[in-house]
Amino acid sequence: MSGSITEVVVAVVGIGGTLASALLTQLSANRVRLREVEKADEQRTRELDRAAHEAGLEARRACYAGLNAAALDYVTVLDNFSYAVEAGRVTDDLRAELYQARRAHRSVHADAQMLLSASVMVAADRVGKSLGQVYRMLKRLDGGTPEAGDDIATARQGMATLWDHLWVMRRDMRRDLGLGDDA
Template sequence: MSSSTSALVIALVGIAGTLASALLTQRSANNSKIRELERADRQRAEDRAYQAEQAAIEARRTCYVALNIAARLYQTALTNFLVAIRAGTVTDEIRTDVDDMRRDHRARHAEAQMLVPDAVLTAAGAVNSHLSNLYGILRRLDLGEPEPGETIEVAAVMRVETWDLLSAMRTVMRHDLGIAP
């Protein structure tokens, strides 16, 4: 092989190496960029999932607070109603207060039915049912038309039992939020 042919072959190999090096560098850079974009996409998806989870927890927490407050205010209004019936001093203001608290509690309970997990809904349903039964007894006692076995003493026992149901509901709510063990 002549020196000019050798020089030409060496030059062609050098040019091919330079071109191949540029192509390989570009391909490597493209692969790195693709991996970086995929990592960023995964991170954004994880961030969105985390934010959605946090928003759901916050919505449940807000619902739990509203439901707990409404149930306790309804319980307090029923207690006032019970005391007034016992003393014979029921007023339209007391009746209105009970009806307002009842409506508010029902609204919060209906809201919870669309948002909370079954365990919380079961506990909230027990509270709702118990408060509704207590309200019915007190209302019939107020009207002077109690059903057999409905007395002020039965209503007083039910009122006390409500606190255990409220406590159980609160415990289930706190557990769902990860606050209680």
């Protein structure tokens, strides 16, 4: 009987080894597939993060371009208005153009506040404050109700300061977008 027990044991061990080999091969294949899926998920996550970063960068770029353009338009209209005030030739059309430029800048600035970085926000607020100061002075001069110190020369000094603030805002926008310091 010992011979038949040995044969049975050898057969069981042989079958067990064959089954274990198949099971180990399947487990190994599953681990390889799991690693491949994990790598694919990591790659997909990296691609989604990169796409989100690029979309955010593009949104800020468009926002910054719009804010800069609106500020430049407003400055141009303020400058034209200052010359008209100086010459005593302010028309209702010029007043309407100034009002529209002011409203457009305020609207773009309000929208931009949701996207601006902290440094750009500080610079944009300085620009907005300077625009408002020059605007109010010119409106008082146009309306014949100037305050002490209100005159065209002071308004033009305000415009010069405004150009400095615009340069800083543009520089900060470029830095935030990774375009360097050169403005």
